[in-house]
Amino acid sequence: MRFDDMTEAIGNTPLVRIDPAVHGLRNIDLYAKMELLNPFGSLKDRAALAMLRPLLPGATERGDTVVELSSGNTAKALAMLAGMHGLPFKSVTNRMKVPEVKDLLLLLGAEIEELPGQAECLDPTDTEDPLTRMHQALAANGSGYVHTDQYFNENNVEAHLSGTGPEIVKDLDGRAPDYFIACVGTAGSSTGVARALRQHDPDVRVIGLVARKSDFIPGIRTIDEVHEVGLFDPGVYDTVETIGTDEAIDGMLTLIRRCGTPAGPTGGGAYQGAVRHLRELDASLTERRTAVFIVCDRMESYLSYLRERRPELFGRPARNNDHRALSDAEVRDAPTIGVEEARDWPGLVVDLRSPYAYQAKHIAGSINIVDEIFDELLHGGLPFSRTQQVLLVCPVGEKSARYAALLHRMGHPSVRSLAGGIIAWRDAGAELVRA
Secondary structure (H helix, E strand, C coil): CCCCCHHHHCCCCCEEECCHHHHCCCCEEEEEEEHHHCCCCECHHHHHHHHHHHHHHHHHHHCCEEEEECCCHHHHHHHHHHHHCCCCEEEEECCCCCHHHHHHHHHCCCEEEECCCCCCCCCCCCCCCHHHHHHHHHHCCCCCEEECCCCCCHHHHHHHHHHHHHHHHHHCCCCCCCEEEEECCCCHHHHHHHHHHHHHCCCCEEEEEEECCCCCECCECEHHHHCCCCCCCHHHCCEEEEECHHHHHHHHHHHHHHHCCCECHHHHHHHHHHHHHHHHHHCCCCCCEEEEEEECEECHHHHHHHHHHCHHHHCCCCCCCCHHHCCHHHHHCCCEECHHHHHCCCCEEEECCCHHHHHHCECCCCEECCHHHHHHHHHCCCCCCCCCCEEEECCCCHHHHHHHHHHHHCCCCCEEEECCHHHHHHHCCCCCECC
16 A cells, blocks of 8 residues: 555554453443554554644744643654654653653654653643643743644544544444453543444443552553543543552453454453453343443553563563552551541651652652662661651652552551642642742
C-alpha cells in the first residue's frame, strides 16, 4: 500500500483473536485491538491527529508551539506530528516517571517543562494550581501556543467514536462485541469506543479498569485521578474495577510470551482485567460471546519500569525490603493516624509526593522525599533511627500506608501514615503552605 505521509497509516489496526489455550475461556472469544501497530506506536496516535489537525492551519501560519499536558504516548505522537509540520512541541507535566519516555521525547526534539501541580489532570477551577495558571495562559489570544488539551478535548473521544469503535464492529462482521474491557487514562478511547459499540448494540457491557490507588501503571489512572479528567463520565461504564501492577505485568508477559504481542503494561492490564472479569461469567454462559480489549502500546519504553518491579526477569536478585511484597493484611493493618492527631505530630513529617506537588502546597515543616527515592532508601535498610517519630504523607494515604507497614515490618515502632493523605488534610481545613 502507498501513502503520501505517515498520518495516513494511523488507524485500521488489526483485531486479533487470542488463543483460548492461553486465556482458558470456554464460551467467550477474546480479541485484542492492536493499537500498538499505529505508526508512532500507540493508541494515542489517533487522538493526537484528531486534536491537532483542526489547529494546524493557524498554528503553521503563526509558527506556534504545540503544547500538551502529557508524559507519555500523547506527547510522543504530538511531537512527531508537530515536527512533520515544522512546529516545535512542548510537553508540560508533573508525572514524568518513566526515564525511557523522557529520553524518547528529547530525541524527538520536544521541550519538557515539569511544573508543580496537584495532578497532571488539572482542575480549571483551582486558580492556585500552577498547571491551571499555565492552562489559562495557553488559552489567551496571541500566546504563541496551541494547546491540544487532551483531558477536555472532545476530539479525543471523536477519534475513537468514528475510528476505533467502527473498525471493531467491521472486523466482527458488523456485530458489536458483548463485552468491551477498557483501561481508563484520559477516558477518550474508552468513551469513544463504548459509544460507537452501543450505537450498534445498546446492550454492550463496558468494563472500565483503573489502577489500584497505591500502584503506578503507565497509561492507567487511579479512580481518584480519573475523576479529575474532564472527559471521564462514570455513566459510560457498567462497572469499574481495579487492576494492580503485578496483574498488569503478568498480563503483559502473557501477551509477549504466548501471543507474539510486544505489549506494554497498559495492554497487559487490559488483558488480565478482561480475563479476570470474563472468567466469572464464562461457566454460566449457554451461548458463545465475544469480548474485546485494546493493546495500547509497546513494551520497549517500559524496561526500567519492569526492571525495578521484576528484577528477576533480567537475571537480577529480588530487592530487599520491597513494599510490593507486603500482604494485603499487613497493608490493611498499617499504623495510621487522622488529621486531628497529625496536627500535633511531634516528630518528622515526610511528604512522599513529587517535588512539584510539594512545591505547590505542603504541610508546614515537612520534608520532601519523593516516593521513588524513599523506595531506594528502604532497600538499604532503616533510613531513620527506631526512636525517631515519623509521619508519612502522600496524596490519599494509600502509598504512605504501604511504606508505614513496611517500616513497621522492618522494626520501626514509631512510624505512622496520615489517613486520607494531603487530600484529607486539605478537606479538614488544616494549613498548607507553598514552597
